[in-house]
Amino acid sequence: MHIYGSTASPFVQRVLMAARAKGHEIAVKPPLGGQMQSPEFQAISPMGRVPVLALDDGGHLCESAAIVGYFDDTLDGPALLPTDPLARARTRELVSLAIGEVGVGLRPLMVHLVFRMGDAPDVVAAARATIEKGLDAIEKLIPDAPATTPTPADCALVPILALARIIDPMAGTWERVKAHPRVAHYFERALEHPIARRTIDEMEAGFAAIMARNAG
Template structure:
């Protein structure tokens, strides 16, 4: 079993965290064909997105589906709480994080990578993220250590990588301050980042993103 993608991706990290919670370290490889645009990769990921799971030649795209599959087939702790209400809370937080924090994509495109200059789009994205974080603050039980309980769940698998991304790009995009506006989430982020599980995600994403940004700077410096 292996994962195609990059450990810089929060959605790849979502899958890796799920595996680690269950006690399994999944290897990560480059997409078949060497890129997300390669025909070999598009054959197994119709939207051209990472991650893709390869389980002995059988492939599965989309991170949420992969996390659910790993919970079904791998031994180890379950990724959802036993209590039905806590399970519902975990799924709510997972859905809110996946959908409402998607505003990070235009921020990455416009501010981090400078591929487009659309300040209105960035402002709208920040507004969406701020609203989503406020909803996440209300969805959480303040007594829980992790996002939806006292053990990590599917909710943490998406929240920790996305918060890690917001932390990594903060010097460029000022995104960490958005989390700080919600005291419950800010406390959760601090605990998660200090944990062995969350800290590994943060380190992997920070180191990989630094290398990506450095590679992007070099051609610009050479052409100037």
């Protein structure tokens, strides 16, 4: 098995964190055809986005949530979801807020402020409001630190928060995270967690490489 995508992507890192939490390393390869817009990649990714898991039988699995669940169900290693039903639901609650609110809000900032692919102040303002609403909710629910064996919530939260820190010079996102003390503390603890820290370091290196290529 291997993953098509980029280590700069929080969604690729989400599935890599899950695999590493189970004790497995999954190789990352560039999208087929060299880019997500290529016909070869579009043929295996209905939404045209990463990650895509290439299976050993020649099949493919898309969407980071589906891949995380597949890894938890099929890879040897500790379970990522708690056994208690309410604890499992709380985990999914945090995943939904991290991806569906903060992650969704970060996308327009990447487009308009980081990669300068458009100029839409109203879209940016709405995205900032979405991020703030998500952070407000996460602040009430987030644990003190990533679990020793990261949960699916950790696999969602750590990369999304890392992205907010990485793009801060262009998008002013990290100040909003730091305004939420429990969220900021969680990230500081993530920097001390070997799997989470590797995720953060890989994202920073991958993003720096992308920006260097774009500048060239």
